[in-house]
Amino acid sequence: MKKLDKTSAMPLHQQLKNIIQEKIKQGQFKTGEEIPSTAELCACYQVSTITVRRTISDLIAEGLLRGTPGKGTFVTSGEKKKNNKLVGVIFTGGMSNPFLLEIFRGIENVLSGFGYHLIISISEGNAEKERQTLIEFRERGIDGIIMIPVSINRTSSANESLKELLAKNVPLVFIDQKITGFSVDYVASDNEKGSYMATQYLLKLGHRRIAFIFGQEVSSVRERLAGYRRALTEFNLPFDRSMIKSGHLELEAEGCGYQNALELLLLKTPPTAIFACNDPLALGVYRTCHQLGLNIPEDLSLVGYDNLFFTASLIPPLTTIHQPIYEMGRKAGELLLRRITGENGNAEKIILENQLIERSSCAPPPKRVRSSKAKSPGKKAVMKKGGMS
Structure with a gap:
């Protein structure tokens, strides 16, 4: 030898x-x-x-x-392949989203070192766009795909396109979100536990009216809602649907957070704390409090999710759940590379640990239960799509 x-x-x-x-x-x-x-x-x-x-x-x-x-x-027979080491990446949003940008950096760090070129496509959460992209990738003879799948309002045709790729043994890795019925490699952080930690932290400070806000009910949000509910159950608290706010999907995440927080804080008995499903949503809550004349954390405690770059610079700095976003991208890249090179084995599920980052946006609730002292700002200040998501 x-x-x-x-x-x-x-x-x-x-x-x-x-x-x-x-x-x-x-x-x-x-x-x-x-x-x-x-x-x-x-x-x-x-x-x-x-x-x-x-x-x-x-x-x-x-x-x-x-x-x-x-x-x-x-x-093989030695015939030259059509492509030159291409990997497809499908995201639900664009690179203006710091969460997606960090995932992409992790993927690129791994695959570029092995000579792969990445092709990015944005589905905008639309199953039909995802389907068209999968067809284009298949026709280009792509080596493998890493994708955040559209996990709500999926169509049967989009699922068929995924099944066709898998039938042709195209390596595929889901990241951050997943869809049922597919045995596919999957990389994410522990959404349920991360949300549980955030909610438990607020409960231990003494909060009992804790709101949960989100945008779309994608798979990762459903897992976070489960963690929120588990923490309430452990403290023998009922699940109050009036404390759950979502929607305003015509807006970017910050605008969505603003509107959801506004509706909550104008309730007769508003929450003393808000858990936002991501940091841009939490940023919108800051804006709501400023317009309503409320102080964080004296009048309202706030916890975000992701630990994005801007959270430590907010006033006050945001308490949030650190999600290992870059590492998620790296793990997805490494897993795809193993599949491209023919590694055997069943579909893997890689779940990374999160961490609570304590800053200055939380405090015990006010001694007296606060009724809404603020008036609606009238014409709602909104942020249309086109900024941060």
Whole structure:
């Protein structure tokens, strides 16, 4: 067996690539046969999994190998592939959203190091746009797809497009959101536990009227609502639907947060705390409080979710749940790469831990239950779509 020269100026992945190419040329690895697994190649040549995956990825791009998710990596007839190491990324929103931008950075950090080029498409939460993109990606011979799927108002045709991709063994990873009925690799943070921690934190401060605000009821929001309800149950508190606000989807997230908070804070008995399902929603609550003459945290405690870059600079700084967004992107990229290179195994579910970041936007509730002392600002100040989401 030919060994790798670790003192050579030639990179190890290139040396291993040359060895496998030679074995294919000499017929030791025949067309249609499975080559040794990543673990076997690592053990045989005393190299890292990263080196092996880089080698296999390059050989797949050159048309000498093909990876079949769940089965392995096989020798091909040697025909050149149509594309040049392309991975499709489908997001529900654009790069002006700091959450999505951070996920993309994590994905790119992993895949660009292996020579992959990323093609981004925005579904805008529309199942038909998602379906059209999946068809385009399939026609381009994409190597794999990482996507935040449309998880509400899905159409049967969108589901059929996903099934067709999976039937053709196109590697697919869901990130942040998921849809039922598909056995697909999935990466997210622990939404239920993160929401539970936020709600429990407010309950321990003494709050009992805690509102929960969100935009669309996507899968991640449903998990956070479950965590909110679990915390209330542990404190023997009933679930009060009047404390749940959503909607105003014609607005960006900040405007949505503003309107939802406005409706809550003008109630006869308003909440003493609000848990916002993401930080841009929480930013809208700051604006509502400013317009109503309320102070955070003296009149209202507030917790956000994500720990986006601006939260520490707010006045007062926002208490929030830190979600490992960049790491979510990295894990999705690594998982997709493993599937592209033919790693076997059932669909994986990677759930990352969150952390409560305590800042200055929370305090015990006022000693006297506050009735709404503020008047409606009249004509509602709104933020139309086009800014942060």
